[in-house]
Amino acid sequence: MSKDVNAVSRVRMHRNGPELSGVIWGSMRMQSQFSSLGQLTEHLNWLHEQGITTLDTASVYGHPDPFSVEEELGEAIARAGRDKFEIVTKCGIQRISRLRPENRVRHFDFSAKEIRNSTERSLRKLGIDEIDLMLLHRPDYLMDPDETAGALDALIAEGKIRHVGVSNLSVSRIDLIASRLKAPVTTNQIEFSPLHLDPISDGTLDHALREGYKPMIWSPVGGGRLLKSDDEQIAALRSLLAETAQTYGLAGPAEAAIAFIARHPAGGVPIVGSGKRDRIAGAIKAANTELDRQDWYAIVAKTNPSLFL
Ligand SMILES: NC(=O)c1ccc[n+]([C@@H]2O[C@H](COP(=O)([O-])OP(=O)(O)OC[C@H]3O[C@@H](n4cnc5c(N)ncnc54)[C@H](OP(=O)(O)O)[C@@H]3O)[C@@H](O)[C@H]2O)c1
Known part of the structure; x- marks a missing residue:
């Protein structure tokens, strides 16, 4: 039976x-996409x-105040039905804000105290009993791996977090935290797109394949830059992606970018940031579209010819 390209697949991020x-x-x-709770719920x-x-989501999302996205999203989730969704959030980024007067500089904090406080605050803001997947958001270079792992394992044991993962961490730092955690590291959430190819050559995607977890991919269309930038090189990449989209019956360059990500054997799962239905529907089809090897390499060559040297 042929695959329905408009159906969203289910992905086990790690065997456990x-x-x-x-x-x-x-x-x-x-x-900036939804102006009322009703719209967001819909x-x-x-x-x-x-x-x-x-x-x-993440504890730091929200303007002008961090935590406001979790709170508003939580209200909409309560209306739409908690059981319908898996909720991923993140901890560890410290922003300067009137809500955190103790923060003099932007920094990162994976201390046990901060992980616990952040988890409890996220549970409260989101209005839920358990976070399905908690990620360490950005590397805390002062991380004590025993302390961080102990805090995460304790929160799992207490039923506050179901699974843990990381985001934007180097493979050596993932190995370090994994060596102390009882729970598995079930994903690494990373930036990857035709505009940002580092993961294909710096060992990030190799590590995911070796350790058997699926990455989550943020800014798959470069946060919109791929579509809007006047930069000459990006415009040339956009034209190539538009041609690729045409070949595969996809809506346009954004969708070709998502098919590009999906083609890598690491099986990265795109996190789509659009608030528009046609673009999200296009992303679903793109995630189910398999690019030919040479079409994939043509995109690499356009972005970073030095990878062929
Ligand atoms: N872990 C991390 O450090 C990290 C960092 C950044 C993001 N994230 C996560 O990843 C998610 C996605 O990131 P992202 O929002 O940067 O992803 P993205 O999907 O690359 O970018 C979304 C933006 O691009 C615009 N866009 C999409 N398709 C377009 C098109 N065809 N033409 C013009 N504009 C288009 C969208 O506008 P419209 O809404 O108008 O479509 C939106 O502003 C975030 O929401 C967040 O959950 C994580």
């Missing part, structure tokens, strides 16, 4: 990890109907 939807929706930009219901059940 969560099952997520094969396209994830990211809430980082939602405050959007979540629509995502669920499409098969997108995983929602990505």
Whole structure:
């Protein structure tokens, strides 16, 4: 039977990890995309109907105040139905804000105290009993691996977190934390797109394959830069992606970028940041579209010819 290209797949992120939807929706930009709780709730219901059940957020999302995205998203999730979604959030980034007067500089904190406080605050803001997947958001260079791992394992034992993962961590730092954790590291959430090819050559995707976890991919269309930038090189890449899209019956360059990510054997799951239904539907089809090897390499060559030297 042939695959339905408009159906969202289910992805087991690690043999002992969560099952997520094969396209994830990211809430980082939602405050500029939806102007009422009703609109956001309707959007979540629509995502669920499409098969997108995983929602990505973070403690720091929100303007002007951090935590406001978790709170507003939590209200919409309560209306749409908690049981319909897997909720991914993140801890560890410390922003300067009126809500955190103790922060003099932006920094990162994986101390046990901060991980616990952040988890409890996220649970409260989101209005849920358990976080399906908690990620360490950005590397804390002062991380004490025993302390960080101990805090995460304790929160799992208490039923506050179901699974743990990391984001933007080097492979050596993932190995370090994994060596102290009882729970498996079930994902690494990373930037990867035709505009950002580092993961294909710096060992990030190799590590995911070796350790058997699926990465989550943020900014798959470069946060919109791929579509809007006037930069000559990006414009040339966009034209190539538009041609690729035409070949595969995809809507346009953004969708070709998502098919590009999906082609890598590491099986990265795109986190789509658009608030528009046609673009999200296009991303679902793109995630199910297999690019030919040479079409994939043509995109690499356009972005970074030095990878062929
Ligand atoms: N772990 C981390 O450090 C990290 C960092 C950044 C993001 N994230 C997560 O990843 C998610 C996705 O990131 P992202 O929002 O940067 O992803 P993205 O999907 O690359 O970018 C979304 C942006 O691109 C625009 N866009 C999409 N398709 C377009 C098109 N065809 N033409 C013009 N504009 C288009 C969208 O505008 P419209 O809404 O108008 O479509 C939106 O502003 C975030 O929500 C967040 O959950 C994680």
